[in-house]
């Protein structure tokens with residue numbers, strides 16, 4: 001079933017993946033409209049949209065997805081035909097220490113969007129060719145053992161963290177609004193993303209900035225937990241494919257076929273940082289606290305710390321469905337994607353120093369004091 005999105009409402013478009021999606025969409029599509037609705041929480045930054053700030057198709061609205069009346073007004077006044085829903089609280093560790101915000105935003109916020117979409121597109125009949133795309137995660141499927149087959153779209157849900165449970169609940173609400181009211185929905189469940197504009201509380205950007213600042217890189221537990229990593233632009237390409245060619249009411253897993261143990265990925269980053277400093281003498285002057293500035297291996301900053309409670313052991317995605325049915329394949333190899341990501345953080349020091357304000361640092365210090373090596 002082909003859909004031709006013309007006028008998009010992108011929730012959470014000032015966050016990591018949402019902003020990359022807006023860049024991707026505007027670079028690939030002429031005309032049309034992209035309205036970003038974002039509450040600018042600690043994870044949302046106007047700076048993430050700087051590269052497209054002057055684009056004539058873009059409008060930024062500072063607002064909350066739980067404001068159903070605002071969402072309804074935007075759907076009407078902008079004659080939106082496609083809603084792409086990224087907005088969420090997205091960090092597992094924060095969900096462990098404060099689950100309420102995850103229920104408020106991920107469950108009630110998603111429900112608010114669904115109510116507005118139902119009202120405007122179905123009750124007021126303003127959306128004959130509408131689409132509601134919900135961006136979700138592989139974490140709803142729970143944890144795999146080392147020999148288990150990867151998650152498919154029919155793997156039973158078994159969320160383990162408050163974050164995963166809140167995303168699972170939102171997935172179910174999206175499904176229910178299709179089956180009960182006939183809203184034209186699609187959902188994608190993606191593995192871990194990495195790339196530019198990734199907030200430095202998640203593993204890869206946190207490791208990069210700590211290696212540059214000479215700060216310990218915390219590895220939870222034994223470091224053998226496995227994640228599948230996908231370059232963020234590939235996720236955006238996958239979502240675009242689902243928007244234009246996905247079947248209404250269906251879900252699609254998106255993944256990179258790229259499983260890494262946490263310790264291995266951090267060691268890989270350490271080697272890349274060491275190589276970057278060896279190749280560019282100006283880096284030592286810019287980042288004098290980095291061990292690499294003094295020829296000391298970056299790996300000396302790795303610290304094993306107390307494990308995350310309920311830490312899922314392994315995620316792996318079987319992406320056969322989107323590959324076979326929608327012709328999607330990741331374009332970026334991990335080796336080049338991770339090198340591009342490090343290069344981006346080296347070139348955008350102002351960005352990551354700007355987004356890491358004092359309150360985030362204090363939160364980390366309170367909750368993640370290293371428990372010894």
Ligand code: NAD
Nearest residue numbers: 012014015016017039040041043044064065087088192193
């Ligand atoms: P993020 O935390 O970087 O960004 C979330 C954005 O949502 C921020 O801009 C924030 O300001 C905004 N937001 C939060 N609450 C809001 C509210 N009430 N109203 C309006 N805006 C609000 O998250 P991300 O990593 O970009 O993830 C985006 C989506 O993709 C999420 O739904 C997440 O569950 C999903 N996802 C993420 C990953 C990943 O690896 N990061 C993987 C799979 C799926």
Ligand code: TYD
Nearest residue numbers: 092192201202203204218219220225227262
């Ligand atoms: P994260 O980037 O938070 O993503 P998610 O929990 O959604 O997969 O974490 C990725 C993996 O890295 C996860 O197994 C937890 C681990 N991790 C660490 O070992 N140290 C850290 O400082 C962080 C943030 C994560």
